[in-house]
Amino acid sequence: MAHRINRRQFLKGLGAAAGLSLMPTLISGCAPPPAPGASAPGSQASAPSTPIIIGHQPELTGVASVFGFWNDRAAQAAVARINEMGGIAGREVKLVTRDSGSNPDQGLDAMRRLILDDKADFVLGSIIANINKPSAALAPELNTLYFPSDDVPVAPGQPEANRFVFRLGHNTRIKAQAAYKWALENLGARWSFLTSDTTWGKSQQDYFSELIPTAGGEIVSSVVAPLLTEDFVPLFNQLDLENTDVLYHSFFGGAAIRFNSQAQAAGVFDKVKILASVGVLEGLDPADLPDGQTYITEFPRSLDQIPEGLREYNKELRSLVGVDDDGYEIGGDAILTEEHYWVPWVNIHLLKHAIEASGWQSKDDNMALIQTLEGFKATASLDFPSGDFVIRPEDHRAFRDYFIEQTQGGKLVVVATLPKEQGFYDPPVDYTAA
Amino acid sequence: MWGIQARRPRTAPETPGLGLFVRAIVPTKRPFMIGLPQLLNGFVWGWIVALVALGLNLIYGILGIINVAHGTFYMLGAVIALTLLPSLGFWGGLLAACILVGLIGSVTERLVLRPLLDRPVMTILATFGILLALEQTVGLTFGLSNRAVPDPFGLQLRLGSVTYPGYRLLVALTAMLAIGGLDLFLKRTRWGSWIRAVNQHRELALVQGVPVPRVYSLTFALGTGLAALSGALIAPIVGVHYLMGVDIVILAFVVVIVGGTGNLWGTVLVAIGAAELENLLTLVTRPTAARMITFLALGLLLVIRPQGLFGEKQRE
Numbered sequence: 001m002a003h004r005i006n007r008r009q010f011l012k013g014l015g016a017a018a019g020l021s022l023m024p025t026l027i028s029g030c031a032p033p034p035a036p037g038a039s040a041p042g043s044q045a046s047a048p049s050t051p052i053i054i055g056h057q058p059e060l061t062g063v064a065s066v067f068g069f070w071n072d073r074a075a076q077a078a079v080a081r082i083n084e085m086g087g088i089a090g091r092e093v094k095l096v097t098r099d100s101g102s103n104p105d106q107g108l109d110a111m112r113r114l115i116l117d118d119k120a121d122f123v124l125g126s127i128i129a130n131i132n133k134p135s136a137a138l139a140p141e142l143n144t145l146y147f148p149s150d151d152v153p154v155a156p157g158q159p160e161a162n163r164f165v166f167r168l169g170h171n172t173r174i175k176a177q178a179a180y181k182w183a184l185e186n187l188g189a190r191w192s193f194l195t196s197d198t199t200w201g202k203s204q205q206d207y208f209s210e211l212i213p214t215a216g217g218e219i220v221s222s223v224v225a226p227l228l229t230e231d232f233v234p235l236f237n238q239l240d241l242e243n244t245d246v247l248y249h250s251f252f253g254g255a256a257i258r259f260n261s262q263a264q265a266a267g268v269f270d271k272v273k274i275l276a277s278v279g280v281l282e283g284l285d286p287a288d289l290p291d292g293q294t295y296i297t298e299f300p301r302s303l304d305q306i307p308e309g310l311r312e313y314n315k316e317l318r319s320l321v322g323v324d325d326d327g328y329e330i331g332g333d334a335i336l337t338e339e340h341y342w343v344p345w346v347n348i349h350l351l352k353h354a355i356e357a358s359g360w361q362s363k364d365d366n367m368a369l370i371q372t373l374e375g376f377k378a379t380a381s382l383d384f385p386s387g388d389f390v391i392r393p394e395d396h397r398a399f400r401d402y403f404i405e406q407t408q409g410g411k412l413v414v415v416a417t418l419p420k421e422q423g424f425y426d427p428p429v430d431y432t433a434a
Numbered sequence: 435m436w437g438i439q440a441r442r443p444r445t446a447p448e449t450p451g452l453g454l455f456v457r458a459i460v461p462t463k464r465p466f467m468i469g470l471p472q473l474l475n476g477f478v479w480g481w482i483v484a485l486v487a488l489g490l491n492l493i494y495g496i497l498g499i500i501n502v503a504h505g506t507f508y509m510l511g512a513v514i515a516l517t518l519l520p521s522l523g524f525w526g527g528l529l530a531a532c533i534l535v536g537l538i539g540s541v542t543e544r545l546v547l548r549p550l551l552d553r554p555v556m557t558i559l560a561t562f563g564i565l566l567a568l569e570q571t572v573g574l575t576f577g578l579s580n581r582a583v584p585d586p587f588g589l590q591l592r593l594g595s596v597t598y599p600g601y602r603l604l605v606a607l608t609a610m611l612a613i614g615g616l617d618l619f620l621k622r623t624r625w626g627s628w629i630r631a632v633n634q635h636r637e638l639a640l641v642q643g644v645p646v647p648r649v650y651s652l653t654f655a656l657g658t659g660l661a662a663l664s665g666a667l668i669a670p671i672v673g674v675h676y677l678m679g680v681d682i683v684i685l686a687f688v689v690v691i692v693g694g695t696g697n698l699w700g701t702v703l704v705a706i707g708a709a710e711l712e713n714l715l716t717l718v719t720r721p722t723a724a725r726m727i728t729f730l731a732l733g734l735l736l737v738i739r740p741q742g743l744f745g746e747k748q749r750e
Binding site: 262268 | 479578580595596600602670673691712725
């Protein structure tokens with residue numbers, strides 16, 4: 001008789017498969033760091049002749065691998081450039097990379113191993129909140145400055161709100177603050193939300209919902225749905241699109257593709273204007289989108305949309321990272337994650353400036369380095385191709401200009417610039433008061 | 435960007451556990467206004483899910499091989515169809531994807547699964563290995579980005595104030611034809627009866643002259659080809675990504691098991707029932723809760739009938 005599988009065998013098999021699925025985590029946890037140029041453990045950073053070790057915790061595999069791909073490239077390019085220029089304070093820089101696997105356990109393990117095994121002096125962090133938030137909380141305990149690639153929002157009393165964390169990456173609150181008035185004036189006053197059931201998505205709805213009524217707008221309808229939603233049509237039916245001017249959504253990655261394909265097929269774009277953070281478009285091709293969608297962006301994807309004063313730096317950055325003028329990988333298929341890829345580059349150069357200014361030699365000097373970074377003012381250059389920014393001493397949040405871009409002819413085109421002052425909000429914590 | 439951004443202080447504090455659950459199922463604002471389109475969509479989406487599960491039903495339900503890589507073959511179908519889209523067009527790419535993936539499936543069966551016949555646990559591990567190998571190969575070659583596929587149909591259906599995508603109806607129709615065709619193939623053709631014979635008693639079938647190894651190869655090729663058909667057909671609705679098969683295969687396994695392994699029409703009924711339930715629940719509750727309640731209902735069905743709604747009891 002043909003061998004049929006009973007439930008017990010099926011469950012055993014599934015258990016074995018689940019065990020196997022954990023193998024990459026276990027293996028990567030045991031394996032030496034994969035990045036070229038990785039240092040041997042045990043280097044002593046206290047002596048000036050030894051290399052400065054920068055740890056990196058990107059998403060090289062898993063669901064966020066498209067982000068890790070670009071972050072890793074940018075970090076490697078930054079370290080290569082700095083070493084060519086003589087290193088930091090005359091010391092060679094070594095980059096040690098450990099894959100977070102887009103997995104919270106593996107990511108936190110990578111943070112620990114980078115510091116404890118690889119002796120990283122600093123860690124460039126993940127983009128994933130479930131990884132960078134606990135990693136940020138760990139930073140003071142391990143006396144290591146942490147620079148997440150996405151924002152780690154802070155609140156009083158939370159362990160991630162500490163002086164060892166510097167936040168240059170994408171921030172939802174700044175975007176809402178900077179963009180809501182422009183959006184109300186230019187897109188319409190009646191808003192509906194189709195929000196991904198993530199804290200990222202819900203925080204956007206929360207911030208905008210609070211701001212919109214203060215400027216004469218109104219929230220018409222809203223639906224919160226799982227990020228892994230395959231079928232959006234029932235959700236479109238749930239929204240009051242007939243009385244809506246602006247549909248704000250927060251579905252990213254594959255969900256953004258599904259949202260757009262199905263919204264187009266269901267005629268949603270004929271009824272409303274689409275507004276979103278460009279975070280939903282990261283790693284996606286704007287050529288796949290209809291014209292007229294509006295995105296709040298940190299850094300234009302196409303070179304010709306970069307402000308003139310930054311364009312030369314941006315061109316050089318693209319050449320070093322291997323991305324063409326329109327945001328596609330040179331010699332490959334990857335599509336740029338323009339909100340995130342520049343963050344490791346800027347953080348590494350920020351470290352160079354701050355270390356050389358503070359005289360930092362080892363982790364014993366971390367407090368002096370922190371004080372140098374607090375209030376640091378960066379000027380646009382190839383070191384800081386994202387433009388001028390200032391790190392607020394109270395909560396270590398950096399502020400830069402933002403942009404409004406719209407899809408036109410298969411690309412994103414800047415239609416407005418939002419000065420950094422528009423994004424200011426009161427610091428939720430004050431480290432300088434301690 | 436993923437996940438946590440600081441929430442604004444709320445007037446009511448966050449309540450953990452049951453409190454969160456209760457808030458999650460609070461009714462939304464516009465109930466009962468759009469029941470007909472939701473009913474139609476549930477029916478259509480159910481057929482689409484059944485189509486995704488069809489190849490799995492053949493390989494797992496009828497042949498008894500647990501193919502964890504089913505979602506990977508589904509993904510391969512979408513990737514190949516998208517890659518061939520510029521040269522062969524949508525329908526040419528779709529056909530080529532089915533044939534190519536069917537061939538890959540056949541080779542996989544011959545080289546990997548046949549040596550593991552009668553070792554189901556090893557089969558699961560082997561197909562999981564195939565999943566990892568194929569996924570990473572596609573990730574490295576096709577790229578890590580999500581891609582959109584243009585709607586080849588472009589037809590929209592007006593239902594009152596609601597517009598319904600016409601392409602979905604075409605996919606549902608294809609699903610009906612594929613499932614009906616497979617049913618006829620299994621019941622009315624020589625190869626179909628051989629597949630059923632091998633399923634019922636492999637050794638007796640061999641004694642009767644049924645070419646058992648070729649039946650295995652054909653069935654696996656057919657199952658993986660159908661997975662590719664579903665992936666290529668659904669690509670214009672959900673897009674293409676090298677990990678796109680991971681989630682859908684879970685739902686496919688659920689509807690196949692709850693429907694009763696090997697029962698094509700049981701799978702269809704469960705898929706439509708689950709889609710209808712979820713669609714209708716979104717009228718009165720939040721989509722997250724609708725998904726949760728639907729899966730709970732499917733789980734409950736398995737507790738009541740472990741062999742599936744239309745399955746036969748297995749002896750331990």
